[in-house]
Every structure is written in structure tokens, then in C-alpha cells.
Amino acid sequence: xKLAEAKQQFIQNWGVLGTQWGINRTMAQIHALLLVxxxxxxxxxxxxxxxxSRGNTNMNxxxxxxxxxxxxxxxxxxxxxxxxxxxxIWIVAMRIIKERKRREVEPILNVLDQLKNVEADKNxxxxxxxxxxxxDIQKFSAQASKGIDGMVxxxxxxxxxxxxKLFK
Amino acid sequence: xKLAEAKQQFIQNWGVLGTQWGINRTMAQIHALLLVxxxxxxxxxxxxxxxxSRGNTNMNxxxxxxxxxxxxxxxxxxxxxxxxxxxxIWIVAMRIIKERKRREVEPILNVLDQLKNVEADKNxxxxxxxxxxxxDIQKFSAQASKGIDGMVxxxxxxxxxxxxKLFK
DNA sequence: TTTATTTTTCAGTAAATTTTGAAAGTTCGA
DNA sequence: TCGAACTTTCAAAATTTACTGAAAAATAAA
Numbered sequence: 001x002k003l004a005e006a007k008q009q010f011i012q013n014w015g016v017l018g019t020q021w022g023i024n025r026t027m028a029q030i031h032a033l034l035l036v037x038x039x040x041x042x043x044x045x046x047x048x049x050x051x052x053s054r055g056n057t058n059m060n061x062x063x064x065x066x067x068x069x070x071x072x073x074x075x076x077x078x079x080x081x082x083x084x085x086x087x088x089i090w091i092v093a094m095r096i097i098k099e100r101k102r103r104e105v106e107p108i109l110n111v112l113d114q115l116k117n118v119e120a121d122k123n124x125x126x127x128x129x130x131x132x133x134x135x136d137i138q139k140f141s142a143q144a145s146k147g148i149d150g151m152v153x154x155x156x157x158x159x160x161x162x163x164x165k166l167f168k
Numbered sequence: 169x170k171l172a173e174a175k176q177q178f179i180q181n182w183g184v185l186g187t188q189w190g191i192n193r194t195m196a197q198i199h200a201l202l203l204v205x206x207x208x209x210x211x212x213x214x215x216x217x218x219x220x221s222r223g224n225t226n227m228n229x230x231x232x233x234x235x236x237x238x239x240x241x242x243x244x245x246x247x248x249x250x251x252x253x254x255x256x257i258w259i260v261a262m263r264i265i266k267e268r269k270r271r272e273v274e275p276i277l278n279v280l281d282q283l284k285n286v287e288a289d290k291n292x293x294x295x296x297x298x299x300x301x302x303x304d305i306q307k308f309s310a311q312a313s314k315g316i317d318g319m320v321x322x323x324x325x326x327x328x329x330x331x332x333k334l335f336k
Numbered sequence: 337t338t339t340a341t342t343t344t345t346c347a348g349t350a351a352a353t354t355t356t357g358a359a360a361g362t363t364c365g366a
Numbered sequence: 367t368c369g370a371a372c373t374t375t376c377a378a379a380a381t382t383t384a385c386t387g388a389a390a391a392a393t394a395a396a
Contacts, residue, residue, distance in 0.1 A: 001285055007298065010302070021189065022191075024384065044342095055385070058345085079341060080342070088304075129204070140261065211372085223375075226375085
């Protein structure tokens with residue numbers, strides 16, 4: 001298989017996986033493209049490669065930067081901006097997990113906290129089960145969250161350099 | 169806060185979280201409804217509670233059963249079918265993770281495996297980095313997968329009865 | 337300051353996904 | 367074997383989400 005073809009395949013498949021996980025197709029594709037690109041790419045190059053509009057490119061590149069997995073590179077003497085993706089897949093995964101937790105899970109956990117203030121008659125089996133379910137979800141989330149923070153907190157460089165290499 | 173109101177809030181919020189994670193709103197809402205319902209519910213009750221059509225109810229309940237987190241209950245003497253959700257949130261989470269892995273991640277890992285057969289000239293930096301990136305993703309996935317399988321494999325009853333209770 | 341280049345914004349449009357509802361299918365008691 | 371009760375299917379409609387492209391804004395060289 002030719003490299004160009006393989007890259008295309010990778011980008012398309014990454015796009016599909018993205019949509020299934022609630023990430024828009026283009027964003028996932030741009031990420032994939034930058035992941036397998038040695039050199040940083042300009043907006044024009046991304047547009048050409050993925051056949052998408054300038055606006056679409058701009059919006060999704062910015063979103064990827066917000067997620068902390070793509071960064072802007074300025075080349076001396078060049079007017080254009082270039083973009084490059086974090087290449088260490090462990091770091092990428094940790095950033096995504098951390099960010100989803102912060103943006104999506106935490107706000108809802110706060111709402112759940114409110115819901116425990118339901119008028120709870122001791123004899124009301126329904127209310128009791130409800131409060132217990134909410135508590136369980138919070139406790140589960142807290143545990144998961146703790147585990148994730150622990151992983152993220154490890155000195156990333158050390159982890160990358162050592163542990164990941166172990167199974168490389 | 170009244171119980172009915174709290175349940176509504178919970179259902180709505182669960183629906184939002186669902187959409188952000190690539191699960192359709194109704195499916196997440198039905199799941200939430202069944203999670204906080206003590207008694208199994210019929211299709212008619214679900215329709216009435218969530219104000220949705222019969223077809224929509226049927227499709228999403230079936231999907232939830234496919235995911236292994238809702239089951240059909242037959243009450244003796246009743247013609248209708250009733251549905252109930254797995255209430256242990258640990259088991260729910262493990263089933264969802266396991267299932268997403270099987271349905272969405274594994275097929276793409278298989279594709280990635282193909283992509284490593286790219287024509288790889290020793291001096292081609294681009295091809296080298298490409299193959300290395302694909303390998304890293306596979307290795308990362310394999311590790312994550314292993315970790316998940318390990319958790320899922322633990323005797324669920326023991327785990328639920330013992331470990332989960334520890335932080336309850 | 338002016339002009340050329342590049343980035344950002346966003347209203348309108350296009351595409352994808354979800355939902356409805358009515359018809360077809362199934363089940364089961366009489 | 368009939369028909370009432372219930373479930374399933376799926377084409378069409380509604381809704382949601384994503385994308386385009388042109389105009390506005392920003393940036394930097396002349």
C-alpha cells in the first residue's frame with residue numbers, strides 16, 4: 001500500500017470513530033491529518049488535503065487547540081500560521097479524558113448534587129432509591145475521576161519516556 | 169424539591185450528557201427513567217413519561233437491551249412487556265465500556281493493522297513516522313483494552329458486593 | 337498610511353440524525 | 367381460526383448539527 005493511500009484510510013477511519021464518540025467528523029480528521037504529518041501544516045494545506053472550506057478549517061483547528069492537542073507554530077519569515085499535533089498518544093488520550101471530564105461530566109455532577117435535596121420521607125421507597133442512585137453515580141464518578149487525575153498527574157515526561165516505552 | 173421534579177431534571181441532564189458522548193438523547197433519557205424507576209415500566213408508561221412516540225420508544229428500548237443495560241420483564245397474567253434497568257452503576261459502566269470497545273474501537277484497530285503494510289523505505293521519514301504512529305495507537309489501545317478486560321472480568325458480584333461498598 | 341495577505345466570523349444552506357405515526361406483523365386467548 | 371392486544375417496521379417529516387463562502391477584521395510589510 002502506498003503511504004498517501006494509507007494516510008487517507010487512517011484519516012477517514014479516525015473521522016468515523018470521532019463521530020461515534022460525539023466529536024465532529026472534520027475535527028477528528030484534521031487531528032488525524034496532523035498526527036501523521038511530520039511537518040506543521042498551514043490552513044491552506046489542510047483545506048486542500050481534506051477538501052473542506054476555510055471557515056470549517058479555522059473553527060475546528062481552534063477547537064483542537066482548545067483541547068490542548070494541537071498547537072500553532074510560527075515559522076520565521078512566513079506570514080502564514082502552521083499547526084502541529086501532539087504526537088505522544090498517551091498524552092493525547094489523557095488530555096482528552098481530562099478535558100471531557102471538566103467540560104461535560106463535572107457540570108452534571110454539580111446538578112446531581114442539587115437533586116439529592118429531594119423531600120425524602122423515610123418511608124418513601126421511590127425517593128430513597130432515587131437518592132441512592134444519584135449518590136452511586138457521584139461516588140462512581142468521584143472514583144473514576146480520582147483515578148484519571150492520578151494518571152494525568154504523573155510526571156508526563158517520565159511516564160512517556162519510561163512506562164510507555166516498556167510496551168513499545 | 170419534589171421527587172417528580174428531581175427525576176425530570178435527572179432525565180434531562182442525562183439526555184444532554186448522552187448526546188455529548190454520541191448517544192442519542194432519547195436513549196439516554198429512557199435509560200435514566202428506568203434507572204430511577206423502582207418498578208419495571210411498559211412501553212406505554214415510557215411514552216407517556218417522556219412524551220415520545222411508540223416507534224421511538226420501541227427502537228431505543230431495543231438498543232438499550234442490545235447494550236445489555238436494560239432487560240425485558242414479563243409479568244404473569246400481563247400481556248404487555250415491561251422493562252427494567254441494571255441498577256448497579258459499576259456494572260452499567262463496565263458493560264458500556266466493553267461494548268463500545270467491541271463495536272467501535274476493535275473494527276478500527278483491525279483497519280490500522282492493515283495500514284502498517286505501507287511501502288516502507290528505510291530512508292522515508294514520513295513513512296517511518298506514519299507506521300510508528302499507527303503502532304503507538306495500537307499499543308495504547310491494547311494496554312487500555314487489557315486494563316478494561318481485567319476490570320470487567322473480576323467476578324462482578326464480588327466486586328459489587330465488596331469493593332463498591334467500600335466507598336459507599 | 338496604504339495595501340496586500342491572512343485569519344475570523346456568521347448567516348444561510350446542506351447534510352445527517354432523530355422522531356413520528358400509520359401500516360404490517362406477531363402473539364395468544366377464546 | 368378469529369380477532370383483540372400489543373410490538374415492530376420504516377418512509378416521510380422534523381430537528382439538530384455541520385459546512386460553506388463571502389464579508390469583516392486583523393496583521394504586517396511597504
